[in-house]
Amino acid sequence: MRTSIQAVSERKLKNNTSLMQSLRNSLTMAYRGLLKIRRTPEQLFDVTLQPILFTLMFTYIFGGAISGDVASYLPVIIPGILVQTVITTSVVTGVQLREDMDKGVFDRFKSLPIARIAPLAGALLADTIRYTIATVLTFVMGYIMGYRPGGGLEHVALAGIIVIVSSWAISWIFAFFGVIARTASSVQGISMIVLFPLTFLSNAFVPVETMPNWLQWFVKFNPISHLVTAVRDLANTGTVGWDLGISLIGAAVIVLIFAPLTVRAYMRRT
Amino acid sequence: MGQKYKQTNSNWAVEASGLVKVFGDNRAVDGVDLNVRAGSIYGVLGPNGAGKTTTIRMLATLLRPDAGTAKIFGHDVVKESQIVRQLIGVTGQYASVDESLSATENLIIFSRLLGLSRKEAKTKAVELLEEFGLSEAAKRPLKNFSGGMRRRLDLAASLIAQPPLIFLDEPTTGLDPRTRSQMWDTIRRLVDTGSTVLLTTQYLEEADQLADRIAVIDYGRVIAEGTADELKMSVGTSSLHIRVQHVQDIEKTRRMIEQVLKVPSSISSEAGEITAPMANADLVTDLLIALRGEGITLSEMSVQKPTLDEVFLTITGQRATDAEEDATAPAYESKTMEGTTV
Numbered sequence: 335m336r337t338s339i340q341a342v343s344e345r346k347l348k349n350n351t352s353l354m355q356s357l358r359n360s361l362t363m364a365y366r367g368l369l370k371i372r373r374t375p376e377q378l379f380d381v382t383l384q385p386i387l388f389t390l391m392f393t394y395i396f397g398g399a400i401s402g403d404v405a406s407y408l409p410v411i412i413p414g415i416l417v418q419t420v421i422t423t424s425v426v427t428g429v430q431l432r433e434d435m436d437k438g439v440f441d442r443f444k445s446l447p448i449a450r451i452a453p454l455a456g457a458l459l460a461d462t463i464r465y466t467i468a469t470v471l472t473f474v475m476g477y478i479m480g481y482r483p484g485g486g487l488e489h490v491a492l493a494g495i496i497v498i499v500s501s502w503a504i505s506w507i508f509a510f511f512g513v514i515a516r517t518a519s520s521v522q523g524i525s526m527i528v529l530f531p532l533t534f535l536s537n538a539f540v541p542v543e544t545m546p547n548w549l550q551w552f553v554k555f556n557p558i559s560h561l562v563t564a565v566r567d568l569a570n571t572g573t574v575g576w577d578l579g580i581s582l583i584g585a586a587v588i589v590l591i592f593a594p595l596t597v598r599a600y601m602r603r604t
Numbered sequence: 605m606g607q608k609y610k611q612t613n614s615n616w617a618v619e620a621s622g623l624v625k626v627f628g629d630n631r632a633v634d635g636v637d638l639n640v641r642a643g644s645i646y647g648v649l650g651p652n653g654a655g656k657t658t659t660i661r662m663l664a665t666l667l668r669p670d671a672g673t674a675k676i677f678g679h680d681v682v683k684e685s686q687i688v689r690q691l692i693g694v695t696g697q698y699a700s701v702d703e704s705l706s707a708t709e710n711l712i713i714f715s716r717l718l719g720l721s722r723k724e725a726k727t728k729a730v731e732l733l734e735e736f737g738l739s740e741a742a743k744r745p746l747k748n749f750s751g752g753m754r755r756r757l758d759l760a761a762s763l764i765a766q767p768p769l770i771f772l773d774e775p776t777t778g779l780d781p782r783t784r785s786q787m788w789d790t791i792r793r794l795v796d797t798g799s800t801v802l803l804t805t806q807y808l809e810e811a812d813q814l815a816d817r818i819a820v821i822d823y824g825r826v827i828a829e830g831t832a833d834e835l836k837m838s839v840g841t842s843s844l845h846i847r848v849q850h851v852q853d854i855e856k857t858r859r860m861i862e863q864v865l866k867v868p869s870s871i872s873s874e875a876g877e878i879t880a881p882m883a884n885a886d887l888v889t890d891l892l893i894a895l896r897g898e899g900i901t902l903s904e905m906s907v908q909k910p911t912l913d914e915v916f917l918t919i920t921g922q923r924a925t926d927a928e929e930d931a932t933a934p935a936y937e938s939k940t941m942e943g944t945t946v
Contacts, residue, residue, distance in 0.1 A: 339766045339767070339768055339797055339798045339799055340766065340768075341768070341798075342615070342642075342677045342691060342768050345690065345691075347679075347687045347690055347691075348686065348687070348690075349684050349685075349686045349687045350686060351686065355719075358719075359717055362713060362716040362717050363717075365713070365716075366702070366705070366713050369705055369709055369713075370702075370704050370705065373704050373705065373745065374704060437702075437703065438696050438698040438700040438701070439700050439701055439702045439703075440700075441666060441694065441696050441700045442694065442696070442700035442701070442714070442761065443717075444665070444666050445664050445665065445666060445689060445692065445693075445694040446689060446714070446717055446718065447686055447687075447689035447690040447718070448717050448718075452717070
């Protein structure tokens with residue numbers, strides 16, 4: 335059948351995983367995620383339909399009321415809808431992780447001598463493809479409706495990357511819910527409760543000045559507002575402001591808090 | 605091959621003592637001791653919910669024990685878990701492979717995770733698929749796989765790193781008899797290459813066929829341990845089964861059995877089969893000669909060892925009916941002692 339196995343005493347054994355190995359394992363797991371998406375492309379329905387539908391709806395419903403006409407609302411709404419859509423998409427990451435974890439294959443991942451973070455980091459990394467699709471489609475829809483961002487293509491691309499990176503960071507929150515929740519549908523429920531106030535109580539759709547004072551305080555504090563402002567600055571004028579820095583710091587803080595929490599919860603799960 | 609086999613044979617592959625795992629109010633595993641010699645097949649036998657899977661999951665670093673210790677080739681499962689993972693392969697009760705991917709993709713991903721290069725991973729996948737007779741189905745998604753194919757792929761995935769210890773959690777549950785015996789052959793060949801196999805099963809026949817030693821587990825405890833023969837012997841001796849051609853000879857035959865074998869016989873009413881315990885096999889010759897002398901013709905004669913089913917029912921039945929658990933405990937303890945020193 336096969337040659338005899340190597341004796342235990344002759345094996346080189348290590349009780350820790352190097353950073354390089356963690357990275358390599360995570361990339362392999364991301365490859366697994368991409369293969370899964372390729373096998374079941376229907377998973378991508380939400381990231382294709384949502385940007386098209388939401389961009390059309392919000393622009394034509396609110397355009398006249400908020401900015402007088404649709405054309406002058408586009409520079410306001412496209413960055414807003416982009417952030418809202420892509421971050422909503424990251425909820426799916428948590429839900430799918432929950433479903434995936436219930437399958438036997440995660441037992442094998444746990445029993446392999448690989449970095450503990452890899453199955454989670456890989457899944458989250460593979461999902462950036464979803465955020466990319468949503469980002470590109472939102473900008474394309476905007477362009478079709480007449481949005482001509484003043485920042486030029488390279489700044490629009492940069493803005494897109496910022497949104498994708500931030501969503502990846504935020505997806506760790508939903509991954510955490512995914513790991514601790516009992517069922518996939520409860521992940522969806524909890525995540526939506528967190529997500530709705532965060533995305534709507536921001537400057538994504540309407541000017542902050544029109545809100546009551548107490549609400550303005552929250553909206554200005556909301557990291558989503560900073561991200562939306564950062565994207566507007568980049569796409570519309572090509573400028574890099576403080577909001578970009580705050581967004582990236584916020585993303586880093588989320589990862590630093592939720593990645594270890596998620597991995598620990600994942601390890602505890604039976 | 606023989607040399608390495610001997611080398612690892614002197615070690616313990618698994619040394620577990622006092623393992624406990626509690627889920628809420630349920631003590632799923634309640635002080636399990638297991639010692640498995642390297643290079644052997646060890647069977648953990650027990651009904652559903654006895655704690656077999658939980659025990660395996662603790663040994664395979666998938667669950668942290670609430671109490672007790674376990675070592676795999678001398679490495680602690682809690683403190684040196686990452687080392688232990690380099691020494692084991694786990695095949696779960698539910699196929700631990702990716703349903704949405706093809707067989708090849710599954711094996712390539714597991715190989716890559718284990719540190720093989722892209723090229724090595726491809727070669728390994730082809731090799732293993734060939735070995736397990738899955739080459740034709742290599743590119744098909746697993747959704748279309750039969751239960752047996754899935755189990756084979758699962759086992760193949762456990763063998764990528766050629767681990768010296770393989771856990772098989774109910775490897776043949778739900779398989780048809782032919783696929784089951786194929787699986788048994790595969791397991792036997794594994795041990796020939798020097799691997800140690802720890803398998804759980806609810807099938808007594810499977811433990812009997814495969815395992816060098818068996819631990820019977822129930823209510824989270826090891827209630828008997830030993831070789832299949834030792835366990836059978838603990839229940840009783842072999843028995844002689846005789847069927848005569850003419851019904852009128854039955855009474856006479858029974859009298860002769862009592863005379864020659866000096867034991868009382870019993871008769872099953874529906875089939876007319878005479879059964880007698882057989883302590884001394886040599887006396888059976890005398891009995892057969894005496895029967896021929898009397899002109900009694902036999903239609904059937906057989907000697908049966910007690911089956912593991914009887915062992916199982918005797919041991920677990922006792923536990924279930926005994927109000928005092930401790931009343932039966934000393935007998936089991938002595939069996940376990942015997943087991944670990946052999």
